[in-house]
Amino acid sequence: MTDKILNTVIIGSGPAGYAAAIYTARANLNPVLVSGPEVGGQLTTTPEIGNWPGAKDNPSGFDLMQTMMEHAKQLGTEMLSDTVVKTSLKGEVKELTLASGKVLKTKSVIIGTGAKARYLGIDSEEQYKGKGVSACATCDGFFFRKKTVAVIGGGSAAFIEALFLTNMCEKVYLVHRREGFRAEKVLIDRFDEQVKLGKAEYVLNATVDTILGDGNSVTGVKLKQKDQFIELPLNGLFVAIGHVPATEPFPELEKDDQGYLKTGFGTETQTSIEGVFAAGDCCDPVYRQAITSAGQGCKAALDVEHFLM
Ligand SMILES: Cc1cc2nc3c(=O)[nH]c(=O)nc-3n(C[C@H](O)[C@H](O)[C@H](O)COP(=O)(O)OP(=O)(O)OC[C@H]3O[C@@H](n4cnc5c(N)ncnc54)[C@H](O)[C@@H]3O)c2cc1C
Incomplete structure (x- = not known):
């Protein structure tokens, strides 16, 4: 050879x-x-x-x-x-x-x-990959029809994933660690329209602490927002950080x-x-x-x- x-x-x-x-x-x-x-x-x-x-x-x-x-x-x-x-x-x-x-x-x-795909690198994420944690809405969004999901990220890719999911999910949270976004303005405007319709919601200045689940699937996420912890009940979580x-x-x-x-x-x-x-x-x-x-x-x-x- x-x-x-x-x-x-x-x-x-x-x-x-x-x-x-x-x-x-x-x-x-x-x-x-x-x-x-x-x-x-x-x-x-x-x-x-x-x-x-x-x-x-x-x-x-x-x-x-x-x-x-x-x-x-x-x-x-x-x-x-x-x-x-x-x-x-x-x-x-x-x-x-x-x-x-x-x-x-x-x-x-x-x-x-x-x-x-870049992931968050926390243990609970590893545990629920393929059981509610995904890095591809085009691939896995269909499994969350009429369900509640969160997208983690603040760039254009995160907004594209979130907008795609608003077409099929009951509710889409966009969770970002800062107040401002690196995404294209047109995408932010389109997501804002979904927020006005009640189909989407921002959760800002928040980072993921733990992905919650029952062992088989994701049930929510625990976020650290400023100095406090909050929990969102969810069926799926899409990581869109590059x-x-x-x-x-x-x-x-x-x-x-x-x-x-x-x-x-x-x-x-x-x-x-x-x-x-x-x-x-x-x-x-x-x-x-x-x-x-x-x-x-x-x-x-x-x-x-x-x-x-
Ligand atoms: C969880 C998950 C679910 C997905 N679901 C879907 C889906 O439902 N439908 C869909 O269409 N797409 C899906 N995707 C996306 C899809 O998997 C990718 O787009 C596709 O696999 C890319 O194919 P690829 O051949 O370019 O690279 P990859 O599939 O990433 O393969 C890369 C290959 O290169 C090899 N390699 C890397 N470095 C070296 C090296 N130095 N020397 C030799 N070999 C090397 C690796 O071993 C690997 O075999 C999903 C992705 C993920 C992560």
């Missing part, structure tokens, strides 16, 4: 990585996929996927990703249980150093290393101010270095869905095919 120059190496085993593997394998490129620290990616942590087209029985994230992995493997993708720790991407032959010490040499690379893209191993590539890889250099998925392509949440601060990541993985694979021709 060390001396051989591969056609393409895919970094990441989320929907972007597996979709890229399926397409490059079917194009006879003999892809090698490095799965990384979280085999199957972010979706494996969620008990139910209700928006993957065709999967109408709402499979668990783990089952869905297992099927994708088997599909990519069956087509001949070589899977490596390893993590890319260092890269040298300039020039015709790119070098990827893995945690095991192995070095892969390849003509092209598809990066699908994803992003991680995402961190997993792009540290790629210092040579151009990134935006949050660390997302920049693409669109020549083709839609090409990064700032020729022969290096990116797909999914590592280069997409906006859509962040399994289907959009898989779509970008497909595009990156097609771009690699053209590049190698």
Whole structure:
């Protein structure tokens, strides 16, 4: 493996990585996929996927990703249980150093290393992840129809999540640790309209102390507001305090101010270095869905095919 120059190496085993593997394998490129620290990616942590087209029985994230992995493997993708720790991407032959010490040499690379939602980092949050605590309203909002929820955060993403939830929830609290917001004014205005309608409410100068629950699901949240504690009864809590893209191993590539890889250099998925392509949440601060990541993985694979021709 060390001396051989591969056609393409895919970094990441989320929907972007597996979709890229399926397409490059079917194009006879003999892809090698490095799965990384979280085999199957972010979706494996969620008990139910209700928006993957065709999967109408709402499979668990783990089952869905297992099927994708088997599909990519069956087509001949070589899977490596390893993590890319260092890269040298300039020039015709790119070098990827893995945690095991192995070095892969390849003509092209598809990066699908994803992003991680920032969480609050408290014990009760960990206990209720997937049981009422979520970081994605588009993904999980549907499970809280006609229920009461809170969104934690004060940026545009928090307002977008909160507004989305007002379409289906009984009541949406927006909990923010300060008085002012970093969000776009148009979003704040739209949320204010919901407040006037009684569908939403601000809880300001408040931080989460403990997420309350009965062991199986969230029942509320204890907040510290100035010098006192208050409790809100809730069915769900959405943390919207940002995402961190997993792009540290790629210092040579151009990134935006949050660390997302920049693409669109020549083709839609090409990064700032020729022969290096990116797909999914590592280069997409906006859509962040399994289907959009898989779509970008497909595009990156097609771009690699053209590049190698
Ligand atoms: C709790 C939760 C629920 C969600 N529910 C839904 C839903 O219902 N529907 C939906 O469409 N979306 C949902 N999402 C969003 C969805 O999971 C992501 O948009 C999608 O997984 C992104 O795919 P990706 O392939 O870009 O990256 P990821 O799924 O994040 O995968 C990244 C991969 O890169 C690997 N990796 C990272 N660093 C390295 C490295 N240095 N070397 C090698 N590999 C590396 C990781 O091991 C992982 O395999 C949810 C997200 C979360 C967190």
